[in-house]
Amino acid sequence: MIKKTTFVLLCMLVSLHCFAGKTLESIRQKDQISCGVNTGLAGFGAADSQGRWTGLDVDICRAIAAAVLGSADKVRFVPLSAPQRFTALQSGEIDILSRNTTFSMTRDAAMGLNQTAVTFYDGQGFMVPARMGIKSAKQLKNATVCVQSGTTTEKNLTDFSRANKLDIKPIVFEKLEAANAAYFSGRCKAYTTDASGLASIRSREAKNPKEHVLLPDLISKEPLGPMVRRGDDEWFAITKWVIYGLLEAEEYQITSNNIESLKSNSTDPAVMRLIGKSDDMGKLLGLDKEWLAKAVSQVGNYQEIFERNVGEKTPLALKRGLNALWSNGGLQYGMPIR
Amino acid sequence: MPTSSQKSKNTHQEWALQIILLIALGLVLVWLGHQTWINLKSRGIQSGFDFLFDPAGFDIGETTWIDFNSDESYWVAFAAGLLNTLKVSSLGILLSSLLGLALGLAASSTIWVLKAISRTYIEIIRNIPLLIQLLSWYVLWVEYLPASSDPIILLQSLFISQEGLSFSGWVWMIPMDGSFLDGHLQWNAPVVSPDGVQSALNASPEFLSILMALSIYTSAFIAEIVRAGIASISKGQVLAAQSLGLIPSQISRCIVLPQAARLILPPLTNQYLNLIKNSSLAVAVGFPDLVSIGNTALNQTGRAVECITILMLVYLTLSIAVSFVMNQIGQSMTFKD
Numbered sequence: 001m002i003k004k005t006t007f008v009l010l011c012m013l014v015s016l017h018c019f020a021g022k023t024l025e026s027i028r029q030k031d032q033i034s035c036g037v038n039t040g041l042a043g044f045g046a047a048d049s050q051g052r053w054t055g056l057d058v059d060i061c062r063a064i065a066a067a068v069l070g071s072a073d074k075v076r077f078v079p080l081s082a083p084q085r086f087t088a089l090q091s092g093e094i095d096i097l098s099r100n101t102t103f104s105m106t107r108d109a110a111m112g113l114n115q116t117a118v119t120f121y122d123g124q125g126f127m128v129p130a131r132m133g134i135k136s137a138k139q140l141k142n143a144t145v146c147v148q149s150g151t152t153t154e155k156n157l158t159d160f161s162r163a164n165k166l167d168i169k170p171i172v173f174e175k176l177e178a179a180n181a182a183y184f185s186g187r188c189k190a191y192t193t194d195a196s197g198l199a200s201i202r203s204r205e206a207k208n209p210k211e212h213v214l215l216p217d218l219i220s221k222e223p224l225g226p227m228v229r230r231g232d233d234e235w236f237a238i239t240k241w242v243i244y245g246l247l248e249a250e251e252y253q254i255t256s257n258n259i260e261s262l263k264s265n266s267t268d269p270a271v272m273r274l275i276g277k278s279d280d281m282g283k284l285l286g287l288d289k290e291w292l293a294k295a296v297s298q299v300g301n302y303q304e305i306f307e308r309n310v311g312e313k314t315p316l317a318l319k320r321g322l323n324a325l326w327s328n329g330g331l332q333y334g335m336p337i338r
Numbered sequence: 339m340p341t342s343s344q345k346s347k348n349t350h351q352e353w354a355l356q357i358i359l360l361i362a363l364g365l366v367l368v369w370l371g372h373q374t375w376i377n378l379k380s381r382g383i384q385s386g387f388d389f390l391f392d393p394a395g396f397d398i399g400e401t402t403w404i405d406f407n408s409d410e411s412y413w414v415a416f417a418a419g420l421l422n423t424l425k426v427s428s429l430g431i432l433l434s435s436l437l438g439l440a441l442g443l444a445a446s447s448t449i450w451v452l453k454a455i456s457r458t459y460i461e462i463i464r465n466i467p468l469l470i471q472l473l474s475w476y477v478l479w480v481e482y483l484p485a486s487s488d489p490i491i492l493l494q495s496l497f498i499s500q501e502g503l504s505f506s507g508w509v510w511m512i513p514m515d516g517s518f519l520d521g522h523l524q525w526n527a528p529v530v531s532p533d534g535v536q537s538a539l540n541a542s543p544e545f546l547s548i549l550m551a552l553s554i555y556t557s558a559f560i561a562e563i564v565r566a567g568i569a570s571i572s573k574g575q576v577l578a579a580q581s582l583g584l585i586p587s588q589i590s591r592c593i594v595l596p597q598a599a600r601l602i603l604p605p606l607t608n609q610y611l612n613l614i615k616n617s618s619l620a621v622a623v624g625f626p627d628l629v630s631i632g633n634t635a636l637n638q639t640g641r642a643v644e645c646i647t648i649l650m651l652v653y654l655t656l657s658i659a660v661s662f663v664m665n666q667i668g669q670s671m672t673f674k675d
Binding site: 087090106112149154171175181182185186230 | 378380381382383384395396397398399400408473476477480481485500501543544621622623624626630633634636637638639640642
């Protein structure tokens with residue numbers, strides 16, 4: 001409480017001065033991008049035992065650092081709790097917020113933020129113990145449900161409960177440990193948060209992950225992606241187009257493995273444009289010609305990022321689903337780079 | 339020796355200095371507020387307290403005295419959070435005082451076992467961070483107690499399970515569509531069913547964990563204060579009382595405690611203030627106190643400055659109210675000679 005208050009006050013004081021330069025200039029000067037990430041959500045943003053950050057959100061920041069500064073390692077990760085995150089971005093403490101954050105109208109219109117591009121299409125789901133034999137979230141009548149605070153989840157849960165006359169009783173936790181303890185001990189009948197988060201918690205915290213099932217109902221749309229401060233269109237464009245570039249790279253099958261050979265062999269004009277062998281697309285963003293090539297060769301395209309962090313071979317074992325490319329029946333649609 | 343005219347000149351100068359200081363402080367505050375306002379505005383962040391009258395849209399798991407549903411506005415949600423904070427703080431103050439007094443007396447006792455137990459308790463409890471104690475109590479409560487379909491039953495009236503505590507007692511039952519006055523007093527006895535314990539009187543494990551953690555943690559500090567207060571009364575007084583033929587319980591009730599109380603009161607006030615502020619840790623175990631509601635409101639509206647300001651003002655008001663009351667009590671205890 002006190003920490004949070006001081007933080008907000010400090011940010012307000014500091015913010016009197018920290019808005020002088022453009023984001024890109026200050027990033028070049030620091031030779032580093034400050035990236036706000038989750039304090040610990042396996043698959044999206046978490047530090048391992050060596051202190052190295054991994055996750056889908058983390059890799060997006062690395063890709064942007066590679067495109068802008070030439071090296072995927074020039075990122076300072078700032079772990080942020082849910083209530084801290086927007087203040088940190090608004091006040092200039094971080095350059096980009098890549099922390100499984102939902103895009104919504106309130107956040108876009110009223111909070112001085114710009115939503116870049118969706119990196120993960122998610123939805124709020126429920127996890128229940130398998131032995132309860134529950135097949136649908138609509139069977140959760142009068143149930144106590146564990147909720148993690150600081151997201152859009154509480155409101156979605158209330159809407160769902162009212163629309164279906166379920167009279168669900170929420171228990172809202174700030175501490176992940178307490179929420180997990182409450183659910184896995186049986187204090188709550190169900191656990192709700194974004195479906196990807198549930199998969200992450202099940203894979204890491206359950207004694208036997210098979211004893212818990214994710215219900216098929218998704219009660220909300222949760223498009224997750226990075227946000228930047230309002231008022232800096234150049235930086236906004238860079239972040240957006242690096243993400244689209246990672247999607248385009250997947251679509252044209254440019255990977256970290258084949259990019260070197262493509263550079264010398266490819267004759268496909270679209271591929272040559274993307275990897276900077278023909279038109280200079282980077283110039284339009286104020287970056288160099290090989291901006292996307294650097295991002296893909298150091299971090300990988302969207303598919304590689306997805307499979308490495310949350311895909312079927314990881315403990316989270318998420319299918320591409322909505323996050324498949326549009327050409328494969330999903331929603332991921334990189335805007336054309338031309 | 340300053341003359342009287344010099345003296346009055348000095349007082350004038352002092353007054354002028356104090357007024358200038360006040361004005362300068364006021365100006366700094368106004369400037370800060372103004373800058374914040376301009377900065378928020380220039381970055382497209384909407385601000386203001388108007389959101390307090392918008393519907394909250396979220397539910398609160400447990401409330402005290404009032405019912406809350408998601409149609410009600412944010413300020414009602416804040417009020418519900420405040421009532422929960424007041425409930426846990428006032429009960430916490432009561433329990434920690436009783437426990438602290440008992441432990442303090444035990445620590446001052448001449449009986450070795452009592453003294454040792456009390457010392458050990460104080461040293462262990464006050465040296466472990468409160469948050470860790472709180473989480474331990476919560477995990478203990480939800481992990482290690484039986485499911486509510488198979489509770490521990492004490493004296494046929496206390497039902498303890500993973501879902502908290504259910505107990506017997508008189509309750510004011512209000513009929514479904516009647517007002518408060520239509521109700522009647524009814525004896526409530528918990529019943530065990532396969533779905534769990536059914537009872538009108540319950541306390542959730544979230545509430546019990548924060549209450550236990552606050553009471554036990556604060557009681558260790560209060561015990562030390564009581565012990566020190568008693569130790570400060572000179573031995574001579576006890577000897578004098580003994581020579582007058584007073585028995586030990588009379589000595590502590592009539593001689594030692596009333597004098598020690600004056601010394602105990604100011605540090606005790608501090609402990610009460612700490613307890614109220616520490617109750618904001620409730621958010622860690624999912625008890626919907628004021629901070630928990632404030633966090634949710636902050637997240638949904640994005641009005642960080644406003645929500646934090648409300649929290650600060652409420653805690654400030656609570657603390658000032660408590661110290662005012664304690665000061666009044668303290669003044670009524672001073673020696674009148």
